[in-house]
Amino acid sequence: MSIQTKKSNKQLLDQQERRESNARSYPRRIPLAIREAEGIYITDVEGKRYIDCLAGAGTLALGHNHPVVIEAMEKVLRDRLPLHTLDITTEVKESFVDELFDSLPDGFRERAKVQFCGPTGGDAIEAALKLAKTATGRQSILTFQGGYHGATHGTMSISGNLAPKRHVQGLMPDTHFLPYPYEYRCPFGKGGDEGQALSATYIEQLLDDPESGILPPAAMIFETVQGEGGAIPAPIEWLKEMRRITKERGIPLIIDEVQTGIGRTGRLFSFEHAGIVPDAFVLSKAIGGSLPLSVVVYDRELDAWEPGAHIGTFRGNQMAMAAGTATLKYVKEQRLSEHAEKMGAKLMKELKDMQRDFPAIGDVRGRGLMIGMEMVDPEGKASIQGSLPADAAVASRIQKECFDRGLILEVGGRHGAVVRFLPPLIITEAQIDDVVAILREATAAATAG
Numbered sequence: 480m481s482i483q484t485k486k487s488n489k490q491l492l493d494q495q496e497r498r499e500s501n502a503r504s505y506p507r508r509i510p511l512a513i514r515e516a517e518g519i520y521i522t523d524v525e526g527k528r529y530i531d532c533l534a535g536a537g538t539l540a541l542g543h544n545h546p547v548v549i550e551a552m553e554k555v556l557r558d559r560l561p562l563h564t565l566d567i568t569t570e571v572k573e574s575f576v577d578e579l580f581d582s583l584p585d586g587f588r589e590r591a592k593v594q595f596c597g598p599t600g601g602d603a604i605e606a607a608l609k610l611a612k613t614a615t616g617r618q619s620i621l622t623f624q625g626g627y628h629g630a631t632h633g634t635m636s637i638s639g640n641l642a643p644k645r646h647v648q649g650l651m652p653d654t655h656f657l658p659y660p661y662e663y664r665c666p667f668g669k670g671g672d673e674g675q676a677l678s679a680t681y682i683e684q685l686l687d688d689p690e691s692g693i694l695p696p697a698a699m700i701f702e703t704v705q706g707e708g709g710a711i712p713a714p715i716e717w718l719k720e721m722r723r724i725t726k727e728r729g730i731p732l733i734i735d736e737v738q739t740g741i742g743r744t745g746r747l748f749s750f751e752h753a754g755i756v757p758d759a760f761v762l763s764k765a766i767g768g769s770l771p772l773s774v775v776v777y778d779r780e781l782d783a784w785e786p787g788a789h790i791g792t793f794r795g796n797q798m799a800m801a802a803g804t805a806t807l808k809y810v811k812e813q814r815l816s817e818h819a820e821k822m823g824a825k826l827m828k829e830l831k832d833m834q835r836d837f838p839a840i841g842d843v844r845g846r847g848l849m850i851g852m853e854m855v856d857p858e859g860k861a862s863i864q865g866s867l868p869a870d871a872a873v874a875s876r877i878q879k880e881c882f883d884r885g886l887i888l889e890v891g892g893r894h895g896a897v898v899r900f901l902p903p904l905i906i907t908e909a910q911i912d913d914v915v916a917i918l919r920e921a922t923a924a925a926t927a928g
């Protein structure tokens with residue numbers, strides 16, 4: 480019998496490095512082994528406590544181990560309910576679909592269908608693409624620069640980040656990248672209302688040009704706030720324009736709500752900010768209440784699928800459905816979307832205040848509790864638009880200085896220069912003050928000298 484000895488962070492990380500693949504990602508920047516977690520806090524195996532503003536990459540809407548989530552999971556166990564059911568229905572599933580449909584905008588609810596997927600976000604995006612291709616009989620996909628939709632062949636094909644694509648041959652053909660309205664680094668060198676209007680005009684004209692080189696598309700897909708792309712919110716007017724342009728041309732619009740969904744941006748679904756309804760949208764992360772679950776919700780008009788058109792063994796995770804139902808209910812009952820909007824506004828204001836003190840903060844942006852702080856080289860040469868060169872080194876120093884002081888943040892976006900905030904939606908004002916206090920110190924240390 481082996482005696483369990485307590486291991487240090489270093490021992491566990493070394494062992495992880497030896498045994499897990501070189502594709503490991505988060506532990507390289509967040510080097511700890513987690514012992515326990517509660518609310519917005521996690522504690523490592525050596526007893527050090529951290530504020531978790533990564534929250535499972537935006538998964539943990541209610542933070543770690545929220546009582547309503549734990550109770551829902553415990554009930555499944557207490558009642559000896561089946562844990563795995565493929566896509567065979569159960570009362571737990573029925574309640575989840577009731578709660579989900581009850582959350583949909585009026586008018587969409589009546590037309591909605593749901594497909595349980597893989598259970599990753601990536602698998603649900605794959606399903607949405609297949610659905611649109613099947614319904615339209617077309618194959619081109621319109622996607623956006625800076626977008627992120629997953630790590631499978633198909634979803635990587637429609638994602639912007641070049642690094643993981645470089646080494647993988649044979650990605651999905653007929654994907655077309657369009658300019659996303661990235662205010663700070665406008666693809667047209669303009670920014671503001673003019674930049675977003677140019678993006679919409681470009682896209683509309685492209686779609687009407689018989690020599691655009693792009694066959695009539697099966698779908699347009701985007702995030703309303705690009706997450707991995709660097710917490711970039713698309714202007715509301717632009718979102719409305721995309722809905723108009725796609726509707727007028729019979730192009731199904733798929734919105735990727737994997738990261739934005741379930742209250743994070745200040746609305747239950749982020750497309751609600753623009754008062755639009757997509758033809759399909761994809762949920763994962765928060766919808767499983769901490770556990771793996773993903774769905775595509777779509778207009779029944781698109782349902783040209785044959786039986787078995789999108790299958791997958793793990794589409795019946797009952798614990799995830801129970802945890803997801805409890806999460807969705809709690810977010811609505813406690814008005815956590817509004818709370819996220821308020822807390823997001825507070826954090827954004829604090830970051831903008833910091834921007835005045837630190838010239839290396841080039842841009843602060845976001846929607847709700849999906850916020851980014853883009854780090855730049857203040858001495859560098861400004862672009863035609865006036866934006867400064869991205870500075871990944873300073874972003875990563877800030878991440879490290881924060882980590883040392885007990886704050887976990889992610890770095891991402893273009894050139895890896897964006898410090899990202901994705902805290903649980905339950906974060907309080909006092910906790911945001913704690914985050915900002917650490918961040919100020921860390922930024923001072925990271926930019927000193």
Ligand code: PMP
Pocket residue numbers: 536598599600601602604627628629630702706707735736737738739763764
């Ligand atoms: N879409 C978006 C917007 C995401 O942020 C992610 C994950 N970061 C995905 C899709 C892919 O989800 P998963 O990692 O569960 O496949």
